[in-house]
Amino acid sequence: MMRFPLRAGIALACALGLSACGGGDGDVYISGTVSGNTKAGLVLTNNDGPRLEIAANQSSFTFPQLVETDASYNVKVVAAPDNTQPSNPADPSTGCKVVEGTGSGKAVFNVTSVRVVCTLKTYRLTARIIGSHGAGLELVNGSDRKVVDPAATSVEMAPIPEGAVYGLAVLSSPAGQTCTAANASGTMTADGKTVDVTCTTP
Template sequence: MKSSILRAGVVALACALGLSACGGGSGDLYLSGAVSNVTKDGLVLTNNGGNDTAVVSPYTSFQFSNRVSTDDQFNIEVKSIPSNTSECHAINGKARANYYTIAQIRVTCTIKTHALTVSVKNLTGNGLVVVNGADRHDVPAGTATVQMAPVYEDGAYGVTVLTQPTGQTCAVSGGSSGNGSGIMGATETTTVTVTCS
C-alpha cells in the first residue's frame, strides 16, 4: 500500500515538473513560419483566438511565444494588418501540430498600389523616353500625361528622362523630393512633371 502511494506521489511530482508530458502547459513545438509582402508594423497573428503575436522588422518570419504539443490543434488567423496592405492571410494555418505541419505555415499580404501619373509640358519633338526603374515609356510629341506602372504604397519611385526628344531638353520636377522621386503615399501621385524646352 505504501509503495503504491509513493508511486502515485512520484507520478504526480513528475507531472508537476513536466506539464507538457501530462497534457498541459508548454509543449515542445514552436509555431513559426515565413512572412511575405510585409514592409511595416501592423501585422498581428493569433493562434486559437489568443497568444497575439506581432510581426516585427525585418518582417520575414513570426514565432508564437506559447509552444504546442504534438497533435494539438492550431488555428493561426490574422487579427490586424499593416495600413499599406489590402489583405493578409495565413496559408496552412490550421492543422494538428507535428514537425511536418508546422513547417508548412506561412503568412502573405497584398500591398496596396497607387497610380503614378506624370504630366508632360511643351513636348514638340519625338524620341522622349521616361523611366521609373524598369518601367519605360516612349512619349510622342504632344503628349500631356504619361501613366506609369502603379507603385507600392510606401514604396520609392524616381522618374527620370532616359532619352531626350529631338531638338529639345526635358527636365523632371515634382514628387515629394522635388526632382521626380519620392515615396508613394496612400493615394495616387500626380505631382511629377516633365517640362521640355
C-alpha cells in the same frame, strides 16, 4: 502480450524523449513569410493566442510561443493595416490573407511554410511632361517602363501601394533633348503622386 519490463522501457524512453512520443512542453516553432505589406498595423495570432505585431515591410515572422509536437496550429490575421479594407466590400482582392496557416505540429521539424500575403490599395503615380518633346522619351519606376508618345502631356505609371516607396527616373531622352525628373522619389500616400518631367532643347 507485451512483457512488463518492455513496457517500462518504452515508458522510460517516452519520458526521456517526449517529442518522439507526442507529449511534453512545446518544441516546434511556427513561422513564415509576409509579402506585400508596406504599412504598420498587421497583427497575427496562432491558436487565438497572444498577438504578434508585424512591422511595415517585415518579410518574415516567428511566434515566440512554441507548439507541442502533438498539437495543431492555426495562424490568423486579427488586425490589418488600415488601408487593406477595400472601398467595395465585395472586392476579394484587397487585404491580408493567410496561406497554409493551419495544420498539425506532429512533425519533428519547425513549421516554416505559413505565408501571409497582403494586397494593399494602390494609388496613381503620374508623370507630368513639361515642354515639347520628340520620340524616344522613356520613363521607369522599378520594373515599370513607359515609352512616352510625343503628343502626350502626362503618363500614368503602374499604381503604387500606399506606404511603398517609388523612384521615377528618365531612362532615355529624345534625340537632341535633355529630360529630367524633379522630386521623383518618395513614399506613396492616399493622394497619389505627380512627378514633373521637364524636357529642354539646348
